[in-house]
Amino acid sequence: MALARTDSRSELDLLAIVCLLPSLLYVIVMFVYPFLYGVYASLQPLKGEAWSIKNYVSFFTDPYQYTTIKTTFALALPNSVVVVLLALFCLRHAARHLDGTHHHHHPRSADFARRHLPVRRHSRLLRHEWLAEPDAARRRHYQGSRSSSRIISSASFFRCSCRTSRSASSCCSVTSLESIRALRTLHECWGRGHGRYSGASCCL
């Protein structure tokens, strides 16, 4: 029983090795053989006897040759550092985009978006950044800092949704106390006259 099991396992191993052969052949032909041939060729100098390390000796005794190592390191190391730092910078910005507060992180940019974007695009932006989900908990999460601009942003979303539904009751059915307060803030803003949306009273 145990013998049969080991037999089947060894058959499996044999099959695995046979399946490995094509890729192994490729690696040997394309990488291992050229590398070994290069090492072999470097040990057969053009002049003089075969099998000597004359090439290496002349490389490391000639300053014109061995200073190239220093030159290459001096170029490659700063280059790698700069490239990795650049990648970190890109990663930071990509991650910032993921956390949902990209455009509305600064109150100034939130105000800019609210004032200068068309209504529909602004609503899409807000939905994209999770500020405009019809989910009170998530909204509360983003309004946690009580920043007025964020509340205004979410309120302008409700303005958008009210515009599509054309009904105050359907809008207010999903709103919490906070969003009603937000709408009130928005209403005050419009009353001061620097909003481009008119007719907020339809929401309230």
Added chain:
Amino acid sequence: MLGAGPWTIFRRVMLPLIAPGLAIAFALVFVMSFAVFPSAVMVGQPAGSTRTISIAAYQQAFELYDMSYASAVAVIMGLCQLAALIIIILVRRRMTIATTMGVGKR
């Protein structure tokens, strides 16, 4: 995360987590840029300050037609890259102590 600013979060949380990946990225970029040839010829000074080791190998192989010497230069270049890789991997192994999630622990 109570009271941690963006820089503190990055330095104390993000950086230890991504450090192994950063080390590998550094290794790949380093190997690529160690074998630099076109930029060193075109925007550099191939006879002087940017005479990299690949230019030395090219000169031996295709200007002096000493393929054996050029192979020796190439082997030396590979050994330099290998030494740098070993150093990077040793440093990386020291960095991974900070992770607790088992990600990138090898």
